[in-house]
Amino acid sequence: MDLKRLRYFIAVAEEGHVTRAAERLDMQQPPLSRQIQLMERELKVQLFRRLPRGVELTAAGKALFAEAKAMLMHLDRALETTRRAARGEQGRLCVGIAPTAPFNPLVPKAIRSFSETFPLVSLVLEEGLSNEIVARFNNDQMDVAFVRAAQIHAEGVIVTPLQEEPIVAALPRHHPLARTGRSKAVPLKGLASDPFILIGPPGTGLRDETIAACRAAGFVPRLGQPAPRITSALSLVAAGLGIAMVPSTMQSVRMAGVVYRRLQGTGPKAVLGLASRRGDPSPVLRQFVNLVRAIAKDHLAS
Template sequence: MAIDLARLRYFVAVAEEGHITRAAERLDMQQPPLSRQIRLMERELKVQLFRRLPRGVELTSAGHALLPEAKSMLARFDRAMEITRRAARGEQGSLCVGIAPTAPFIPLVPKSIRAFREAFPMVSLVLEEGLSNEVVSKFDNDQMDVAFVRAPQVLAQGVVVTPLQEEPMIVALPGNHPIAKRGKAQSISLASLANDPFILIGPQGTGLHDETIAACRAAGFMPKLGQPAPRITSTLSLVAAGLGIAVIPSTMQSVRIAGIAYRRLRAPGPKAFLGLAFRRSDPSPVLKQFLNVVRSIAKSTPPIQ
């Protein structure tokens, strides 16, 4: 037999107050309807829950047995309702966030993740590093909700990319490169590096790989391709070993590796793109909250010089 949750609340209020009139005031209702609901509950259970006293009521043994169970049921129901409301508001749930390998060096990215964690501590964030092609695969397999990407387009079904920031690209040179010995103050032209082997990050279709090729073409040459590198760390290791040069985002200057010199490229130089990829049709309230946080921080973040 199902018991109305409202009647359980009435029962608990009367049991705790020991008086039907005071319980009615607590429940913001009249005393006669409350008395009627208690009698109906006793009739349905076929037990007496209260003994009527001259000034109030007291629990019977059956009432004493029911009270802790009633409180537990109501607490579980209230908790379930609150979880449901938080999920609907995007305050609870989970989110898988992809991050391009060079993205954490941009202050906007860790700042956004930190702000979201602080604002929505009950959301479980799973962070996964991935190049553009890896992110595409995870979106296609429903294993990714949103991603910080370096490519302005992600060729996954239904996925769009919102631009967040651009930053200048610089060149990483081996420490013994002739240009590295000229000093840091003067910027260099990309065309002056046409005879050097270029170490490209990731395969074709990856943001920084394609951006480097496009920048070299704009400078009037096709780059000589050196050994490819799957990640920025391996790229810089190859540069330090003297196996070539690499065009990288300017924020990567914070990575100090012996045997590498960073130099600015002459304006107008290439720009590294950062965007947020997600499915426009995704109804997830958690995703909407994440997008709102990132966009808000992006608007208040000054451009990278």
Template sequence: MELRHLRYFVAVAREGHITRAAEKLHIQQPPLSQQIRALEREIDAPLFLRHPRGVTLTDAGRCFLADAEAILAQAESAKIRARRTARGEAGRIAVGFTTSAPFHPLVARAIREFRQNRPDISFVLEESSSAELVSALRDERLDIAFIRSGLVDPQGIDVHALLHEETAVAFPARHPLAKRSRVTLKDLADETFILYRRPDGRGLYDVIIAACSAAGFSPHVDQEAPRIVSTLNLVAAGLGITIVPASLSRLPLEGVTYRPLQGKPPLRIPLNLACRRDERSAATLAFIDLVRRLRP
């Protein structure tokens, strides 16, 4: 049984006349009658009662009509959805991000504007480390990822540089340096650092260590945390200080005070967009294009 057989049957049922149905279908009446009889043989039940001036549905025909119309409607809907997906107007985008990435306004703005213009695109969000996100890209579990580092092995992956974000120091609320409006890296030379665990935080970790070295000291790292937000919890507990992307200072946390970090050259943290080099999804490509156009 093919979809055309269902279309033939529905046309005859709606017209109540085989000749008129054949005219609407742009086929000859004899082949249409043959197709209807073949359909009845396949179902093993008469679908129509034949009369001198037309046909009427049998009980089996009325039952079959409801299902046939539903199947044809579903097939048409599937065709429309496929066309819209091919044009990037419908579908799903799986977005990964490191812990700090979604705090930057660029990420939220990109998703918001994309949904406004393409409301039938849904987003699935996943938080993880940069290494795990890139692995998920290669395995096609993610479509794009906002990451804070470059790639050790870029095979098959493109990384688009979006911006370099200023940084802030997170102090325990009663820390003496928290009373200042701004601080420099040299002010932190004697502090105990809490950092995002390497290699998960390779980009952020390495940037901070290199900046401290350029400022003339090697930071004393007493604690490492599995997530960047976890470092803030340890700061709130009074175990040390940490350096975070400035956008993370939007996160209010009791016991933590943020201060902008000054210095020359300024310590900035990259925000990059990673995607598969052979990406073919129209929706994903459109989102990548939007993000790149929105970058500062």
């Protein structure tokens, strides 16, 4: 049956009067009456009982009215859901997060803002080092990720730089350079004799940045015990088993036995980037990327 006729039928049923229903539908009364008659002829039932001043539903009309209302309401919901999905206001998004990324205030702010702006989008957050995020991208298990690298080696994935922050040294509390004033920067080369606790396997953003910074300072770092995550790295530092290079926002993490010191000179930088597939048509992803970029821009301006 023509959906338009169903809407005509509902209007007449709700108004109880063909002329008022025609005014509501912004049409003339005779064509509306004709449509109702055609509908009754098609169904082979009488839907309305004609009264001196209006119409009322027959038993058959009442049965159709309840079902028609429910059907059109369901259709309207389906159409609105489709429109929201097309606008990127509804759907699902898998977001990867490098272990040190949540300590940068930009990341939780962006996730909170997106959730508040698009409450019908289901966000799935997954922590992962760069190599783990690459694997998930390659297996189509991730849509977008906050990474600690200027680029990641996943096919078709690009990284949008969001922010750079200084890398600082996390030292054991009894380290000689930890006894300097908190405001005093330490030379990276002064740490050449210390074992470096590197986070993650080769190819991980922060690990590669640390090795590159040491070589730029004129030495190859002594490798200490490796750490799978930043929290385990800081635990090893607290135990006096070595030092670690971490983004400056990690200084918000207070751990007994660990002190943070700035590095002299311009020093190495930790990149915070947003990785996503080039040309991904997902409207939800587009909304997320645009919002994160806007927040990053405001963050830099403030």
